[in-house]
Amino acid sequence: MKKLLGAILSVVLMVGLLAGCVSSNSGTTSKANGSENADKSGKLKIAVVPKLIGIPYFNASEKGAVQAGKDLGVDVIYTGPTEADAAQQVKVIEDLISQKVDVIAVAPNDQAALTPVLKKAKDAGIKVMDWDTPADQSVVDLSVHQIDDEAYGRHITKSLVEQMGTEKGEIAILTGGLSAANLNSWIDGAKKELEENYPGLKLVSDKIATDEKQPVAYQKTLDLIKSYPDLKGIMAFSTIAPLGAAQAIQEKGLQDKIAIIGANLPKDSIPFLEDGALDLAILWEPDKLGYLTVALAKDLAEGKMPQDGQEVKNVGKIEVWEDGKTVIMGPPTDFTKENAGNYDF
């Protein structure tokens, strides 16, 4: 044991020493390859990196991105980690830098984690932008938002009140995960609306995490119903949480007593919308977001920045903030039982 400890200690010290000599010698090699981006075919290569691949939301945005690639004559590489893990996402981006793409558009799993690798991409002459979820604003050339976060949160609160039919009572907030930046800013918006305009509504607890898993959301909703028998409404943020919550409501037959507003996709919600367990699903159209991302990426690679009120084909009018690089796709779409069947995501 003593020997082992001795060995460990000496290694730790050695590493400390090594770290000492490194600081002066590094950082020189990272700028080795500059702009060798010219592709043989002359086609622009645009990489779109989602938070993870293989979930309905990002599959829908992939469709839009690929369609835009076809329409606009650019190569679209849609690739991402198989888990929503920042470390895996960094690797994906490092690999894309090796592939010498022209633009990388990323939906970060974690802002801070991606900053170094995005800087590396910039050093390699690649244009960097974010979509879906903001990255560190100092490294991106363009930031595509589906929605104005605060306005969206407020819209959800208002819709909940509308569906509840009263401005008094107990409500709860479910969220996908406590660390998701976009979910948190929507919830902040929703809470602001509550505080300012609906003092009669009482939140029974802080936001409740559901780990982006339907069974967890289902269980937590059952617990909520049990602990707060007077609960009148639930806001469920994330594309998965509303399904679990609605499942619980359906099972308990509380469709008329508890209103649920979810931030989810229409196709999954149809059974719950028809049943009345889920009152309204509010989201944007992810395929349009994918399309817009690729369209703006192409413009960016050609040196064109978006303009406020610019009309993007197949997407609509976009809003650009005063900083010149924050783009808002447009207002959210309400999916009800009448129109949910029209969408294939």
Next chain:
Amino acid sequence: MNILKGLSKESVLGLIALVLTIGMCIIAPGFLSQQNISNMLFQIPEFGLIALGMMVVIVTGGINLSITYSAALSGVAIAIMQSHGYSILISILVGLVVGLLCGFINGFIVSKIGVSAILVTLGTMTLFEGVILTITKGNSISGFSEAYSLIGNGYYMGLVPLSLLIFVIFAVLTAILMNKSKWGRNVYMLGSNPIATLFSGVNTNKVLMGVYLYSALLAAVASIIMTSRYNMAKVDLGSSYLLQSVSAAVLGGTDIQGGYGKVMGTIYAVIIFQVLSSGLNLLEVPRSIVGIIMGAILILVLILNFVKAKVDEKSQKKAQQETLVA
């Protein structure tokens, strides 16, 4: 089969790694580009360290499911120390201590109380996750100094990534400890037959405790590299490495029931994973397909090892019978 007969499991794996690398050089465009090579060299260390940490535990017949979360916990400790203005050395020391403490908890419950490793580490995995969530509220913690980021991103002498050097040092250390030290011998013995080991006068509790401490140490070192590379610490830091590290250890020839496992095998396995992942990416193979290919290769190698073990057994029996007859 005959060609493979004379080679150990590890050498076969080494050959596979070599063939794969050469194959990728030929078919994947830009595999030999400086950018790609430096990517691979930077990506290997963190995963390699965790895989080695997993391997030493599997050799005792256990498994360490809390390895990535203990890494994340030490990462969070380092991040908090750094963001409160403590020096790099002190922060790293605190991180290592926190990591070793996690290892101690695992080791204590497994060795002293005698609960099976999979249950204990499953429990501590949830425990560490909960502790991190309580501390961080699920947010990521950042605020590292410039110099700290060099550990994961810097080059030693402007040529070799520092993190790779750290990995090599620890790989050599692990190999020496496992093969040349008394403790290492005891680890293998414990893995193949714990009861016989106990009755031959070895303090198995101490050996097991050492294994979990060492595993946690490697995890903590990996977390130093990861936090430095990703510039943050978070509850799910490196969580995708958990099952990957088990597959790397097993692909590397480690017997999941304990008693066998070599550092070199694990390293070859890590290299195979890396070459495949980078190469297939350059070939623009979708990620989900990459998963399928990796899984298929894992199963193939395991079957190959199994068949080889059977063939060896048969020929041994034959040889025995022949000597008996003679």
